[in-house]
Amino acid sequence: MGGIFFKGIVFIVENNWSVVECHVYYEGDDDPEKCTARRLEKFDKAILYRKMAQVPYGVVLNPHADQALSPADREEGLETLVALDCSWESAEEASFRMNGVHRALPFLVAANPVNYGRPFRLTTVEALAGALCIFGEREAAEDLLEPFRWGETFLTLNEEPLRRYSECxxxxxxxxxxxxxxxxxxxxx
Incomplete structure (x- = not known):
């Protein structure tokens, strides 16, 4: 990847510019046709990194983290979300050795065709969208999910818990x- 250009989500909240950057460490061990991270990159909604050392500091969405993601993480000025894109078979704790503040997503149900209805088995885009909703950025989550036929279903399935988490x-x-x-x-x- 040549120079790094900002690709992320820019949106307006109460007439102030607010930026949440979505970054993904891409291991490339899953089916490229089903890879949501690659589609996010294609639509300029996230930056993919193939070297862990290039991944910026931010909130690392890590299912093995000891602490749950909350709106307080956003309020501490952590405007960068980082996800790991890999197959669930290789999503071991050692895979998440990125620098940053590691947080686990709370209970959410997958809407993607591979893991539909299964709790915690989210795609990369579902994880990032869930985090954006918890940060109170539902419109940004909708924008992130727009390229996926099942994107709106994810928000519908998780509407109540996402609303409640965002109020914490x-x-x-x-x-x-x-x-x-x-x-x-x-x-x-």
């Missing part, structure tokens, strides 16, 4: 909402 003050509250949501879900079954 910190990671502890996000985990409490997740536990409450899962308990409510179990009692309705």
């Amino acid at each position: 003050d910190d990671s502890t509250e996000v985990v409490a909402v997740q536990d409450d949501y899962l308990a409510d879900d179990e009692t309705t079954e």
Whole structure:
């Protein structure tokens, strides 16, 4: 990749410019036809890196992290989201050795055709969109998901938990909402 140009999501919030950059470390071990990260790059919605040392510092979406993502991460000035794009078979803890603040996404359900309805089995674009929603940037998430037929379905399936997570003050509250949501879900079954 030659020079790095900003490719990300720029949107206006309350008449102020706000930028959330979406970056992806791309391992290239999954099916290129189904790779959401490559499609994000194609539509100039994220920057892909093939060398971990090139990945910028930011909030690393890591399913093995000890702390849940919350709006507080955005408020601390962390305007960069970083995801790892790899197959689920290789998504081991060692794969997430990037510099940054590591955060786990709370309970969300996949809408992609491969893992539809499975909790926590998100594609790269679903993870980034979920994080944007938790940061209170639903319009940016919609824009990110626009190239995918099932993108709107992801937001619909997760509408209530994403709304509730975005209203939390910190990671502890996000985990409490997740536990409450899962308990409510179990009692309705």
